[in-house]
Amino acid sequence: MPPTPPSTTSVGRFAPSPTGPLHFGSLLTAVGxxxxxxxAGGLWLLRIEDLDIPRVVPGAADTILHTLDALALHWDGEILYQSRRSARYAEALALLENKGLIYGCACSRKEILASAPHPGEEGPIYPGLCRAGLPxxxxPRAWRLRVPARSVTLFDGVRGRQSQHLAEEVGDFVVRRADGLFAYQLAVVVDDADSGVTQVVRGQDLLTSTPRQIYLQECLGFPHPEYIHLPLALATDGKKICKRHGAVAVQPERGGPLIASALRFLGQPVPAELEQAPAAEVLRWGVAYFDLRLVPKESRPLSDKVPTWPS
Structure with missing residues (x-):
């Protein structure tokens, strides 16, 4: 049975992947x-997204937890680990199968690339080769969800109204991978629903995944949370800051400046007198004054002044 969702009316969450230490791009999501x-007077839950076992770095989850604690980003309740929830994901997959919404797919990536009519933003659009049955x-190598020939629309807290035609822009997407692992799209939808999450705050790189998750919520009978996609911090190569660009220094005396830098990147006018304050004090200011209307809509390069990397 899934866990009982919290009774509070507002529940947020932070869901890092333990593929390395926390980096500034992930810190933006944590702080926001x-x-x-x-x-909103709600809970802030923590989920470790260790579903993709081949990419998990041993010890990375503990390092992330230590970093959050050092920066006064304290979470509520028990930590949810995706790697321990395979039985729950299997229940959701069985429900989709019983509804006739998924089908086995025998296609390799090479076959899809050869047959896809045109590439989408995240790779080839699945052309439905196995939709009517396996050759x-x-x-079957993987399991796919049948998508409707219609648009899914959402209102994002930063970028406003967003719409995606699933059949034309994505195609039937994978809910269980060829290696037997459950797909991110299925796991995150089940986790958010079981935890009672009402507010999803994450990076803009996941905005194109949201319509798929909304459709999955519809299929599984789950409510739709509020979505807020924050701008990404870009490195000098123009790509989003990630673990290859460095890790956040876990030094408590630098915690305040680091939190202040994250808030300022998100458009919040942190007072200069808080620049050297402890992390907890800067966070208290952020909780009191964070204004979503000030968050930039576009991603941009990270300033050299941000005290992010160890010296």
């Missing part, structure tokens, strides 16, 4: 989601 959840002599 924390301030908005606390500002003779083929066994």
């Amino acid at each position: 989601s924390y301030c908005l959840a606390r500002q 003779p002599g083929r066994r």
Whole structure:
């Protein structure tokens, strides 16, 4: 049975992947989601997204937890680990199968690339090769969700109205991978619903995934949370800051400046007198004054003045 969702009316969450230490791009999401959840008087939950086991770095989850604690980003309740929830994901997959919404797919990536009519933003659009049944002599490699020939629309807290035509822009998407692992799209939808999450704050790189998750929520009978996609911090190569660009220094005396830098990147006018304050004090300011209307709509390069990397 899934866990009982919290009874509070507002529940936010932070869901890092333990593929390395926390980096500034992830810290932006942590700070933004924390301030908005606390500002609403709600809970701030922590989920470790260790579903993709081959990419998990041993010890990374503990390092992330230590970093959050050092920066006064304290979460509520028990930590949810995706790697321990396979049985729950299997229940959701079985429900989709019983409704006739998923089907086995025998296609390899090479076959999809050869047959896809045109590429989408996140790769080839699945052309439906196995939608009517598996070819003779083929066994299913993955399981896909049938998508409707219509648009899914949402209102994002930063970028406003967003719409995606699932059939034309994505195609039937994978809910269980060829390696047997459950897909991110399915796991995150089940986790958010089971935890009672009402507010999802994350990076803009996940905005194109949201219509798929909304459709999955419809299929599974789950409510739709509020979505807020924050701008990304870009490195000098123009790509989003990630673990290859460095890790946040876990030094308590630098915690305040680091939190202040994250808030300022998100458009919040942190007073100069708080520049050297402890992390907890800067966070209290963020909770009291965070204004979603000030958050930039576009991602941009990270300033050299941000005290992010260890010296």
